[in-house]
């Protein structure tokens with residue numbers, strides 16, 4: 001998405017009632033490895049990655065890039081949110097030219113069930129809507145991923161279509177900060 005170039009990154013840390021959304025730092029490395037090595041986290045997103053390989057290959061400051069927010073609770077990372085450009089080759093689009101911004105979220109299992117993901121994602125969407133008013137955000141999740149489906153609904157994503165990918169049914173939805181133009 002070309003407009004991404006006009007958004008200043010990283011923004012100042014975003015504070016919510018309980019959380020902070022901020023850029024990645026070296027002290028988050030262990031939590032990143034935990035996230036990607038966790039079988040629970042990996043259940044609907046391609047499975048866990050070998051911990052030793054992650055230890056060997058992750059950079060000193062993992063995840064320092066445009067659109068990736070580390071989510072911090074009481075000074076420690078509990079998850080991450082991404083606002084990436086959706087691959088034009090993949091199914092699921094709301095614009096003919098593709099390149100939509102796509103929301104992703106991964107939280108450590110010990111942080112599930114407390115409303116942190118929904119709270120952090122709402123703040124990330126608010127930041128994005130201020131930066132690019134009216135720009136849609138898309139989301140793709142396995143339909144069987146109940147927790148993720150509930151987060152999507154709570155945030156106000158609405159279904160665009162469902163399709164098969166990676167051998168499973170995928171739910172593809174969209175969120176607009178402003179009503180879509182007719």
Ligand SMILES: CC(C)(COP(=O)(O)OP(=O)(O)OC[C@H]1O[C@@H](n2cnc3c(N)ncnc32)[C@H](O)[C@@H]1OP(=O)(O)O)[C@@H](O)C(=O)NCCC(=O)NCCS
Pocket residue numbers: 040041042044045104105106107108111112113114115116117118119140141142145147148150151154
């Ligand atoms: C998807 C994922 C982020 C959802 O996490 P989550 O903690 O279930 O989501 P929320 O932050 O919305 O929390 C909702 C739960 O917190 C509970 N809750 C407790 N206290 C709360 C509070 N103060 N405010 C809001 N909700 C609260 C809600 O009742 C709800 O419980 P329920 O799931 O039993 O209905 C998490 O399961 C995850 O990281 N999964 C692995 C990665 C993944 O699959 N990502 C999706 C890829 S698209």
